[in-house]
Amino acid sequence: EDQVTQSPEALRLQEGESSSLNCSYTVSGLRGLFWYRQDPGKGPEFLFTLYSAGEEKEKERLKATLTKKESFLHITAPKPEDSATYLCAVQSRGHALNFGKGTSLLVTP
């Protein structure tokens, strides 16, 4: 059975203070690992898909990396507008995405 564990559950950063969010996974035949951002009262918004170990993708202050057991979402010099819940999900064998419980990020000025 696929398992996705995200840590920490919550993270508070000062503006400009870089950090990383972790997503550990157990899956039989990884088809893709996904990162989403979710703002309060809204649906998740797609950020990245990673397919194989060693792959990296970047978007503005965010960079996602993937190993065979985990993925990291690195946030460089965050701003208050980066505050949101970040969700990690895995897809295996063509099945629907299996989501972790998310990391709630708060960036203070």
Added chain:
Amino acid sequence: IAGITQAPTSQILAAGRRMTLRCTQDMRHNAMYWYRQDLGLGLRLIHYSNTAGTTGKGEVPDGYSVSRANTDDFPLTLASAVPSQTSVYFCASSEDVSRGYGYTFGSGTRLTVV
């Protein structure tokens, strides 16, 4: 604007009542999904449809049913609502069930069963 429309935005429902949550997409995506999101439990899959005319059960299907008569619409029905079905419901779609297609999510329906 292309995307997913969910209705209603929110609803308070008496226990035992029947309700259908509506979901419509205009992207001609083949696959559609219903998730519920609960504090501390994250997003859990209720039902899915890989293509029009087919449906399947997810992780938490009990008490829910779906249909997929055409590509665009994927309604979720609660036959007889119970308080444990209080949740935020998200509909999502993807171009295809094959590898790597990201999902587009609707804005959600907040349902309270009293």
